[in-house]
Amino acid sequence: MKRRFSDEQIIGMIKEYEAGVKAQDLCRKYGISDATFYKYKAKFGGMNVSDARQLRALEDENNKLKRMLADAMLDNAALKDLATKNY
Template identity: 55%
Template structure:
């Protein structure tokens, strides 16, 4: 997945500009983003402040790490069951 050229702080600032009354099309044009990208950001970051966005990112990273650990342990269990002949 391609890394965004905007940080979470910048995205939240862009969303805040629209919430203050600036037209969505004008906000998109000023910052060089499509309206689809804007609404995707709004769905993900709408109503968050900067500290909440940082916390969300750390939780997503931790969640991915835990999912990988679970998958690895389930694979180990499956291999051990196959070795012992228990299906």
């Protein structure tokens, strides 16, 4: 999935919103929909840039661990299949 805005830019948008700029004006300025803005606000609201970087690192680590688990489960299933076959 290609991201159009970096975490820092999204947090900047939210800070502008909290400073009093209307959501519709921000959406028009950055070329995003209201739904996208509120999705960003739900995910990044109340964060600063370092928190967002830490969140990104944790998400990347979580994805890596999920891939490792899937590979291990696939290997386990293949070994069980081999063990049950009679040659």
